[in-house]
Amino acid sequence: DTEVTQTPKHLVMGMTNKKSLKCEQHMGHRAMYWYKQKAKKPPELMFVYSYEKLSINESVPSRFSPECPNSSLLNLHLHALQPEDSALYLCASSQEGGSAEAFFGQGTRLTVV
Amino acid sequence: GQQLNQSPQSMFIQEGEDVSMNCTSSSIFNTWLWYKQDPGEGPVLLIALYKAGELTSNGRLTAQFGITRKDSFLNISASIPSDVGIYFCAGPPRYSGGGADGLTFGKGTHLIIQP
Numbered sequence: 001d002t003e004v005t006q007t008p009k010h011l012v013m014g015m016t017n018k019k020s021l022k023c024e025q026h027m028g029h030r031a032m033y034w035y036k037q038k039a040k041k042p043p044e045l046m047f048v049y050s051y052e053k054l055s056i057n058e059s060v061p062s063r064f065s066p067e068c069p070n071s072s073l074l075n076l077h078l079h080a081l082q083p084e085d086s087a088l089y090l091c092a093s094s095q096e097g098g099s100a101e102a103f104f105g106q107g108t109r110l111t112v113v
Numbered sequence: 114g115q116q117l118n119q120s121p122q123s124m125f126i127q128e129g130e131d132v133s134m135n136c137t138s139s140s141i142f143n144t145w146l147w148y149k150q151d152p153g154e155g156p157v158l159l160i161a162l163y164k165a166g167e168l169t170s171n172g173r174l175t176a177q178f179g180i181t182r183k184d185s186f187l188n189i190s191a192s193i194p195s196d197v198g199i200y201f202c203a204g205p206p207r208y209s210g211g212g213a214d215g216l217t218f219g220k221g222t223h224l225i226i227q228p
Contacts, residue, residue, distance in 0.1 A: 004155075006155075030213075031213030033213075033215050035215075040221075041220070041221075042201055042218035042219065042220055042221055043156065043201075043216075043218055044218075045215040045216065045217075048213055048214065048215050050213045055213065056214065056215060058215075088153075090155050090156075092155075094213060096213055100144040100146060100161070100204065100205045100214075100216065101146065101158055101161050102146075102158070102215075102216055103158065104148075104155035104156045104157070105155050106153075106154055106155050107153075107154070107155045109153070
């Protein structure tokens with residue numbers, strides 16, 4: 001099983017809403033990531049979790065709050081977003097310890113209205 | 114952070130033609146990855162390169178890790194319609210030393226195939 005599963009696939013939310021994006025992998029990977037991708041741009045790293053601990057936060061605004069409940073799950077909690085936060089949010093996972101090969105989910109297309 | 118320069122930005126080719134694209138960096142990379150992304154989907158890993166000079170194939174795809182460790186090339190032979198998409202080079206943004214650092218991506222090459 002080499003799948004990373006993200007839910008929901010699409011999400012529309014108002015600027016005052018609170019919502020969460022979910023990601024799950026069963027490959028035994030101990031590193032998990034959130035990326036943000038705007039249209040016709042490459043993915044940009046947001047957060048890195050290593051062994052369920054947040055190891056990298058790429059200066060992401062606090063309205064994005066990541067959470068790693070266990071080694072298979074990664075959430076991204078959203079609150080008070082702005083329309084410019086509309087993007088494709090990608091989750092990925094990789095082996096810890098030397099392998100950079102990351103496997104991506106299908107992404108959540110987020111629209112903030 | 115490290116920058117990856119990917120070219121060309123887009124390619125319009127005929128079905129059956131061979132395709133070449135490349136990535137360069139101002140600093141040394143110890144890993145080069147090539148991904149393909151279809152519209153509305155996540156990137157899919159095509160090829161991973163870990164040694165300078167390494168040449169690796171995956172079906173009609175061939176990628177090379179440059180000797181200087183500052184560049185990489187991806188070639189697609191005999192293109193078919195399903196090759197359409199965006200191809201990204203990527204690598205760890207800093208020398209990871211075994212840790213998880215995430216990836217820095219090139220800006221992508223949009224491949225468009227005319228039947």
